[in-house]
Amino acid sequence: MKKDSKTVSTRHSQHKLLQKQPVTDTAFLLAITILLFFTIYALSIIFLGDKGFSKIQMFFNLFNENAALIVIACGLSVVMITGSIDISVGGSTALICTSCIVCLNKHGFNFFTTLLLALLIGLIFGAVQGFLIAYLEMQPFIVTLAGMFLGRGLVALIEVNQIQVDNAAFEALSGSRILIPFLGDVNKKGIFIQSKLEYGVVVALVIVGIMFWFLKKTKLGRSFYAVGGNAQSALMLGINVKRTKFLAHLLCGLLAGIGGFLYLFHTRSGSVQQATGLEMDAIAASIIGGTLLTGGVGNIIGTLFGVLASGIVLLVVTAIGSQDPWWPQITRAAMLCFFILLQSIICSRKKKQD
């Protein structure tokens, strides 16, 4: 009998160990975001089904339109978890698009050299800004604000007008779609059309998966959380705080490079005003997904759903019939307020517990 109870208890404790992280406030915020996304989606199918929301393609379009933003928001989440910020990603995206198009059209770049150029631009932005912020201890907001201006300025320096990709091979690749087996919609003529997914979405989802694993399972990923939670403590715990901050910005730059390339891949055009406010969309998505601006808390899955939730809200508001550009903005403002309020309530509740 005794033996039995012992095995039971060890099994019990093993079971406990399997639940790696208990339900925390982070998990609560994440749950709310996911719930919000599905609620809005369900409601829009019920009430706006005739406007296209009941179509399966609509679901895939949500990803098609937001693939670049998902990747860029992942980068933002990383720097925000580390307690920093990067508002240069919109500028660097515009720079990547225009410079890549110029190289594609005039300098005989192919798909891979263009990709390399995009990554290089992203990494340079990340490395320089990361160096200034981590090692010279400059304010991240100011440094990346300068980065944002620099990006846009360089675009205008390269090409003032809006330009399009004029490269047959690239266009063919960018125009190709994955056909989803067995899923699709019947159109007005009664013909079944298979749902289409862009290749960029696959890249974005793979990156979400990698980042999720990275933040949870690697020493560097955990160091991001430690530094964002309390930089002074992290230092005392033996973490190289400066290097960690630098690497967070470098990683954000890399992801901005990939995101910028996906943006180009999707739009095939470039202009000075391109991707204006993209950095703010990414920050908003991270916050809606449960990342705290103060650092130390955040989840990549939340960020994914943050992008999707704000994406669907925009679609719904547009579908309701308001062509005015301000309604989507006002709705998003309301969403952000709601989530920040929620976060501050949770934070203050926590403080009281302490």
Added chain:
Amino acid sequence: MQKKVLKMRGIYKSFPGVKALQNVDFTLHEGEIHALMGENGAGKSTLIKVLTGVYTKDAGEVYIDEADRPVHIKSPQEAQKHGISTVYQEITLCPNLTVAENLFIGRTDELFVNWKKNNQLAETILKSLGIPAKPAQQLSSCSIAVQQMVAIARAVDMECKVLILDEPTSSLDDQEVLKLFDLMRELKARNVGIIFVTHFLEQVYALCDKITVLRNGELVGEYLIKDLPKIELVAKMMGKELGDLANIHNNAREEALSKSEAVIEATALSSSSGIRPFDFTAYKGEVTGFAGLLGSGRSECVRAIFGADRVTKGRLKIKGETVAISSPIKAMRKGVGYLSEDRKRDGIIGDLSIRDNIILALQVMNGFFKPFTKAQAQAFAEEYIRLLGIKTASADTPISSLSGGNQQKVILARWLLTHPDYLILDEPTRGIDIGTKVEIQKLVLKLASEGMSITFISSEIEEMLRTCSRLIIMRDLYVVGELTGDDLSQDRIMYTIAGGENQNVKKQ
């Protein structure tokens, strides 16, 4: 004889203008809990910081494990390599990570985190030390005591031979302190040498084997706990010999004191700062004082009366009227003033002029929508600059350019301008020159003779004896006695601090 794990010899350290440590020796054996005691500025923290490599020593030698060659420790990381770990008063862990992560993060070179292995290891460590926490629990969801213990567990797991606990108990409640003590005894049994820095005398006598006393940067001595009664410890910390009766108190004031009108009556008052419920009455025209060692709860008592800490229990009457003081402004409206202990942090507003600093409290009471005219403000400022003899070119000078003593006078003027019935002066004479000190003491007596009730707190016993007619004695957050008249002497104060009965305990 047990092995010496740490030997410090002839340590010197000075900062500009201050000799922080002079020829200090310290020895720690394995399996020993060794209290490091001393009042403010005695050099405890400096010694700890020299040992952990935060400061570099000017001279002296540190030996570890009875080695022949001294070691040179340049950073906390190096100290850890030598087996010296420190757990600070403020917890230096990451609250957003799990308990297990806090135990292991930053200690390995592995690129990947094995959650399962870490959690199992953490479970073993936590169990062996009896720490009630789950490995996968987020640290911020643990109580402060458990967080403190996790910090200790981390230190212990790093194979430390010397564990420094720098005031680990100051933010814990009684139950939590007992748990921490159990953990410390467990570590002692494992032959870890523990240096325990604390202000709580009871804790030292409950737990420690030896005491090293420092005073003004010099070593007073090392004693076995059984050889040093509390009263002698107090005397050694304060630097007074017993039976030193050179101080003769002037009792003249007391007869003049009419105990007719109580300005402040506190009954079983306690606050969020952890102060134990205390009773206190202050009469019109009386100078009272709270005496005790640093951290004994002197300031916490008056902060509770002023509403600077959240009052949790008890009743407060001001001039016979029961009041609920939830914030300082309410206390100010009832005629209470509080000159805070930390002038730089809680007192002066450095960039504002003397004039603006003086009218601040009165302006707050009147409300910001009814600002004083510049002429009014100037008149107030000039009146008090003259009255208190503040040495300044004009009332427009920023307060930060004044000397400490003059800054203190400006803050005093700020409170006098509100014409309080009850004025609390918390360490008004710290860090100011002797001349100004005497002026402030005289001013206190003058104000009292004009009918104001004043509470005066100071670390200098002589100063308290000169100004106060009644002293409330505190130890370890308890009120342990009240002295008046002939009892007001250094000896009596020290005896009471060391061994007096608890007012609060008696009642329970």
